[in-house]
Amino acid sequence: MAPGRMPLNAGDTGYGSVQGPGLTGSVGASESAPLLIPEDAPEPFQRWQPMSKEELEVAAGGPGWRKARCYLVLLFWLTWVAMLGISIAIIVMSPRPVATELRWWQKSLFYQLQPDLFMEKQTDGSEGINALCEQIPYIKSLGIGALILEGLFDKEEPPLNLTAAGASLGTLPQIQHLIAESNKAGLKVVLDFCEVDPTGHQNVAENTNRPSNISDTEHNGLRFWLQQGVAGFAICDTDAAYSEKTLLEWRGVFKEFNSPEEERIVVVKQTRDVLPPLNNSTLVDVVLRSILPSSNDLLPSEEVAEAIEKHLQSREEDIWPSWTVGGKASPDLKKLLLVLMMTLPGSPAVQYDEELDQRKNVSLRVSTSPGEANTPSDSPTDKEKKKRLAVALFTSLSRSRAREEALLFGSFTFLPFNSSANASSSSTPDSPPSPPILAFLRSWGCVHFLVLLNVGPEPHALDPAWAPSLPKAGVFVTSTGMDRLGTTALDTLEMQPREAIVIKLFEAGSYS
Template identity: 30%
Template structure:
């Protein structure tokens, strides 16, 4: 059947339908004539154009046609122009990248650091006074509290058997019964390491007596005993050793001292050797640090120069001078800063309760490792020349919260900011009662520590040394200025015995 026939049948079909039922008739008669875009048609009849099978459809150019077109001169020139533009653009971006790399400031290589350079050390010299339990188990139970303080190392003891001034009773490898057992010690080591805290054991021989190494004639025998004891304790997992009186043993028996150092400091695992001396002259301490070759040396330098002098009329110029002398003579990774300790007592008793927070900021901000005695974080004081107990759950707990919070914040900053971990040290301002110094490293944020030891408020004008006009308060020992606020360095106000730690970004 032809297409014309099919169309005629469709027309008939529509005409045969009742006019009222035909589409689009609106009741009109079937033979009414209506206009249509294609001409006049009977109402109800629709002409549909059916495309022929041979109607042309565009299917694109064939391969041969494309090759023919592509070879024309116009397209050849276009392709070459696009190719040249591509390579010119690529070479331009490469040149720009090279210029940026060459002009950009180069990062300084990071210094070699050990675990004790990354945060504070915390000394527990009197185990019985540290916790309610009064033994090594009690110290282990407080490991969470130490972890919250962000301490990197616990300096424990001495805990070995040694009656005062009786060398015959010395047993380096035996733990005093009142302190605990070897199993408790192993458990403490395990728990501390899980918390990321290293443990340093104080093995000062005659720690209850007057002379750390007993009488002169005993030094050789004691040093020989210590050598074998060191191997035993290092096998138990300790991460370092602390010894008082290192000036004496290193000078009297230098060959034995060399062996002691080698046992502690050599090996794949880097262990810490801390020396403790009662010397207070900065250059004397620096020379001893060189000759003894200990990793850190605790001394009385800050106690003699950065704490109140007897009789009033205190001047803190010596504090800045002592710090400068040690810093200029030593690599800062070998410097340690402390006030007090197992022998000299707590920070609050040495500087007074009003200067505890200021001194905490000082120790944390100086270039080197800060070392604290237990309870320094809450302003614990000595009582009747005996070590007081920690009041973990006392009624005064709320009063110590602010001190401890400052300690935690300082410790956290000290452990994460490169300028505070290993940055350079520059004194910006110094007077009898005020001090300001800068810690800066490469392109890291700068930290400016400012101190006022005086009992009255001061206004400092800190300018020059590439200082900006303003800085942000990171920490303050007082409520004003508040943390996060901006202060003007040309008119910086500090309250009585106040310290602030400010920061500002690096700018090329």
């Protein structure tokens, strides 16, 4: 090789060529090898998508999920059983009121009336007892359950023949028809024998030689009327029949006609301050008591409030009571006394009221009731409005009493007021103090009915600290003015003059 010249092929010398990875180092290979090594291409991007139904079923069928579901189901049922056991324990351990099984006279609303009030001839030609028969469906619709028929028998001819009614009241078939129509409509009938002596002895004290057995006349008379469907008899505590011996004999006659659905009763009208006791108290079923004392004149508000408070504070529990007004009070207190009778424990005995008489078309009759003075405002329109309000109040009270256990057989709690804290600013220092608000509570379980009575002529506001244990709110059930609706708070309630209010109390956030 000539000096100074480099051979063209220097492959053998180990230099002059660049071998790529994996190449043999040949000329062809060196010429085709890339000068730069390319990077790996990025993987394609996959977007997240929810699992399909088939994929979910495959995933949920795994052993882990099955075990988790079994634990959750077991935990649910254990919790449910534990809650059920706790609820049963609370119910069993909680004090519960015992339901009282009431008999028909304990659930009934009595209506006292005299058939001679229906003697005036009507426009359709009917009169007397026939006119009363036509009103029976209407009387039943008011919620009345029993009639006490007064004045049917002649009191001037002892010994009395109980099958002979007063001639002025109609014939015996008419009275029988009245009893039959009443029973057909679901109305019980009680015949009033008060001040009538069926034994022929006018005074118990003078009756020292009384026959040992009841007279045949009385036996036949009782049986006769019981066969007609009469539900019982009413006597006075001053009558000769009010004795243990007579009542035992009456009970013997009753047994022939009694049945579980048709039990006959004895009603005693209490005319004395204290009812004469009987050795056997079961001989009397109902004691009819007057709220007001008898008086020839209208009683002032103070005496009415005193009489009401006396009965609220001292009540006898031995015999089932029934309440009637009895004495005379001003017409503006009539509705208040009605609310009182319908909410007291016992059976109300409402006396006949013209405003409840369907026959009386007050838009054409402007005559006033006894003791009520004619005023220029007593127009036919005003009288019609008063009648509608009276019927609405009566119906509201009778329906509330029929469906609420608290008003039927609930407990009774008298709630005294601090009279000095209730007087309104409208009363002057020289005027006599206004009667305080009278109040009581009827309770059954967790249901409470508050009855408020403002007998006085002045408005009264309730003292917020009057009864701290009572719920603070309630809903109006009814009121004498039929103008109280919705819910109310006791601390903001103001009683109007001569007003009575019935409120169903409830705890905060509860309307039960």
